[in-house]
Amino acid sequence: MHLHETVFLQKPRIDSRSEDGLRPEQFIGNIEFEGVDFIYESRPELKVLDQVSLKTEVGKTIALVGPSGSGKSTICHLLLRLYDCTAGRVTVDGHDIRDVNVKWLRQQIGVVSQEPVLFDGSISDNIRLGREGATQADIEEAAKMANAHNFIRRFREKYNTLVGQHGTQMSGGQKQRIAIARALISNPRILLLDEATSALDSESEAVVRDALEKACKGRTTIVVAHRLSTVRKADVIHCLSQGRLIESGSHDELMAREGLYYNLVTNQTEVDLHPC
Numbered sequence: 001m002h003l004h005e006t007v008f009l010q011k012p013r014i015d016s017r018s019e020d021g022l023r024p025e026q027f028i029g030n031i032e033f034e035g036v037d038f039i040y041e042s043r044p045e046l047k048v049l050d051q052v053s054l055k056t057e058v059g060k061t062i063a064l065v066g067p068s069g070s071g072k073s074t075i076c077h078l079l080l081r082l083y084d085c086t087a088g089r090v091t092v093d094g095h096d097i098r099d100v101n102v103k104w105l106r107q108q109i110g111v112v113s114q115e116p117v118l119f120d121g122s123i124s125d126n127i128r129l130g131r132e133g134a135t136q137a138d139i140e141e142a143a144k145m146a147n148a149h150n151f152i153r154r155f156r157e158k159y160n161t162l163v164g165q166h167g168t169q170m171s172g173g174q175k176q177r178i179a180i181a182r183a184l185i186s187n188p189r190i191l192l193l194d195e196a197t198s199a200l201d202s203e204s205e206a207v208v209r210d211a212l213e214k215a216c217k218g219r220t221t222i223v224v225a226h227r228l229s230t231v232r233k234a235d236v237i238h239c240l241s242q243g244r245l246i247e248s249g250s251h252d253e254l255m256a257r258e259g260l261y262y263n264l265v266t267n268q269t270e271v272d273l274h275p276c
C-alpha cells in the first residue's frame with residue numbers, strides 16, 4: 001500500500017460536533033504519548049513526529065523545546081485532536097483520545113497562544129468565550145487568577161470596556177492576561193501554553209509569568225518554549241529534533257549531558273534552526 005493511502009485510512013475526519021465518545025468522570029489530566037508517528041497528508045514524504053513517547057501528570061509542567069519545525073506544535077495539535085496520529089496512541093487518564101468525545105476533550109484543555117487574539121466586543125465577552133454561560137462573577141474570578149482584575153478595574157467602563165479592532169488599545173501584557181483569563185474560566189485540567197516570542201517589557205512580563213505560574217498549579221501543563229531562559233522551571237524538558245525526541249530531563253540534567261539542549265542554551269546561533 002502506498003504511504004498516502006495508509007495515511008488516508010488512518011486519518012478519519014474528526015467531527016468536533018460529534019456527541020459520540022467517552023466523557024470520563026473525575027478527569028485528572030494525565031497525558032501519555034505512546035510511540036506516536038505523524039505525517040501530514042499533504043506532505044506524505046515527511047515524518048513530522050517519529051516514535052514520540054512521553055508522559056506527564058497532574059501538577060507537573062513539561063516543556064517542549066527544539067529547533068523550528070521540530071514538531072513541538074504538532075504534539076499540541078494531536079493532543080487537541082486537530083489531527084489523529086498515524087501510528088501509536090495518545091491517551092488522557094489512560095483513555096485513547098480517539099475514544100473520547102472531542103468537544104469534551106477540548107473543554108479540558110486551556111490554550112494560551114503566542115499572540116492572543118481579542119475579538120471586537122467587551123472584556124467580559126472576550127473572557128466569556130472560554131465558557132458559554134459564564135456569569136460576571138465567574139469572569140471576575142478568572143480575571144483575578146490571571147492578574148487582570150486590577151487593570152480592568154481601572155478602565156472607566158471596567159469589564160464593559162471594548163477591545164479588539166474598534167476598542168481600547170491594550171498592551172501586549174494586558175492582552176495576554178485577558179487570554180489567560182479566557183483559558184482559565186472553564187477550569188481546564190490541562191493547560192497548553194504556546195510561549196510568547198514577542199518581547200514584553202520586564203514589568204508586564206513579570207505579571208504575565210506570575211499569572212501563568214499560578215495557572216499551572218494543580219493542572220497538567222505543557223509549555224511550547226521559544227525562549228530557553230523560561231523553561232528552567234519545568235519538571236521535565238523534552239528536546240525534539242526533526243520529529244524525534246532526542247533527550248528529556250531537568251534543566252540541570254540536560255546541561256550536564258551537553259547534548260542538544262546544552263547546544264540550544266549555550267549557543268543558539270550555531271544550531272540549525274531551520275532543518276526542514
Ligand SMILES: Nc1ncnc2c1ncn2[C@@H]1O[C@H](COP(=O)(O)OP(=O)(O)OP(=O)(O)O)[C@@H](O)[C@H]1O
Nearest residue numbers: 040042043048067068069070071072073074075276
Ligand atoms: N498543516 C501542515 N501541513 C504540512 N506540513 C506541516 C503543517 N504544519 C506543520 N507542518 C510541518 O511539520 C513540521 C513540524 O512543524 P511544527 O509546527 O510542529 O514545528 P515546531 O517545532 O512547533 O516549529 P516552530 O518552533 O517554528 O513553531 C514542519 O516541518 C512543518 O513545516
